[in-house]
Amino acid sequence: MLRESRQALALSPGEIYCDCTLGGAGHALAIAEDLAPDGLLIGIDQDASSLAEALLRISQTQLAIHYEILKGNFCDLDQLLLDARIVGVDGILFDLGVSSPQIDLPSRGFSYAQEAPLDMRMDPGTQTLTAAEIINSYNAADLTRILRNYGEERWASRIAARIVQSRASAPLETTTQLAALIKEAIPASQRREGGNPAKRSFQALRIAVNGELDALTRGLDAALRWLNPAGRLVVISYHSLEDRIVKRAFARAAQGCVCPPDQPVCTCNHHPILTTVSKKALLPTSEERESNPRSRSARLRFAVKADKTRREAWAGPEQLQR
Numbered sequence: 585m586l587r588e589s590r591q592a593l594a595l596s597p598g599e600i601y602c603d604c605t606l607g608g609a610g611h612a613l614a615i616a617e618d619l620a621p622d623g624l625l626i627g628i629d630q631d632a633s634s635l636a637e638a639l640l641r642i643s644q645t646q647l648a649i650h651y652e653i654l655k656g657n658f659c660d661l662d663q664l665l666l667d668a669r670i671v672g673v674d675g676i677l678f679d680l681g682v683s684s685p686q687i688d689l690p691s692r693g694f695s696y697a698q699e700a701p702l703d704m705r706m707d708p709g710t711q712t713l714t715a716a717e718i719i720n721s722y723n724a725a726d727l728t729r730i731l732r733n734y735g736e737e738r739w740a741s742r743i744a745a746r747i748v749q750s751r752a753s754a755p756l757e758t759t760t761q762l763a764a765l766i767k768e769a770i771p772a773s774q775r776r777e778g779g780n781p782a783k784r785s786f787q788a789l790r791i792a793v794n795g796e797l798d799a800l801t802r803g804l805d806a807a808l809r810w811l812n813p814a815g816r817l818v819v820i821s822y823h824s825l826e827d828r829i830v831k832r833a834f835a836r837a838a839q840g841c842v843c844p845p846d847q848p849v850c851t852c853n854h855h856p857i858l859t860t861v862s863k864k865a866l867l868p869t870s871e872e873r874e875s876n877p878r879s880r881s882a883r884l885r886f887a888v889k890a891d892k893t894r895r896e897a898w899a900g901p902e903q904l905q906r
């Protein structure tokens with residue numbers, strides 16, 4: 585949803601754009617064209633190999649912009665931007681989830697189709713929790729909760745029970761072992777719909793390993809603080825739980841007075857931080873869905889920060905250092 589992101593971010597020459605999920609810099613480089621000359625692209629990713637790829641691509645372009653590449657989790661956006669001595673940002677993009685190169689590289693363990701250790705960490709250099717640890721040590725109730733909540737897996741408890749039974753004789757170590765076991769746990773008559781039967785469980789495990797929903801909540805919170813007055817925020821999500829977090833965060837930030845409706849005088853002093861909020865999520869066009877099947881579940885929401893944001897809402901980065 586590059587065209588839609590670019591339109592919603594509506595960046596101008598000289599502005600500052602922060603891509604919180606740089607990946608291979610596909611979005612970042614196209615959007616950064618709008619910043620030239622003299623704009624600043626800040627690219628963040630927690631995956632060192634994505635950053636190396638992005639850095640190579642950015643350094644090979646002839647764009648007349650400055651850039652700052654930061655390794656880290658966007659849940660630490662406050663600290664990342666403070667350390668980079670940024671004072672405010674005009675546009676922020678989150679394109680959530682994993683990138684195609686991450687899925688396609690078997691050794692990362694994101695794909696049920698390729699034999700690999702059960703890993704799924706986006707930042708293997710820092711994170712310690714792996715999919716193997718979850719699969720081999722969480723109890724049946726926790727496994728069920730993860731598969732049901734994050735994967736919307738109808739057969740979550742059957743899959744969890746099958747995992748617990750299987751690991752009693754030997755730990756589960758590889759993606760294909762787990763995928764075969766998930767298939768066995770789902771009744772044959774129910775396996776025909778919705779693609780590979782392991783798809784939902786693998787997505788659920790990835791979300792749990794990387795703490796993706798918590799990171800998103802914290803990242804959005806920080807993004808709202810760092811946007812300059814009239815700054816634009818775009819989020820592309822791929823999961824209904826992510827989309828719900830975005831929708832609620834935007835609605836909360838766009839809310840005015842939160843006093844009880846029967847209270848005659850406002851005492852809450854609550855003011856909207858966002859003015860414009862997309863009413864409905866934008867979906868990819870049929871052409872995009874056709875040419876890029878991974879875009880099928882994408883939902884884009886955007887918001888614009890009030891152009892006279894009150895100091896109480898955001899007094900600048902020094903507020904964080906107090």
Ligand SMILES: C[S@@+](CC[C@H](N)C(=O)[O-])C[C@H]1O[C@@H](n2cnc3c(N)ncnc32)[C@H](O)[C@@H]1O
Pocket residue numbers: 604605606607608609610611612628629630631634656657658659679680681682683684706799800
């Ligand atoms: C869908 S890809 C982004 C692709 C990118 N828009 C492009 O055009 O190449 C998501 C990227 O965000 C990164 N990512 C996901 N969650 C993150 C987080 N919490 N903090 C930092 N990076 C994250 C992943 O490592 C991955 O490289």
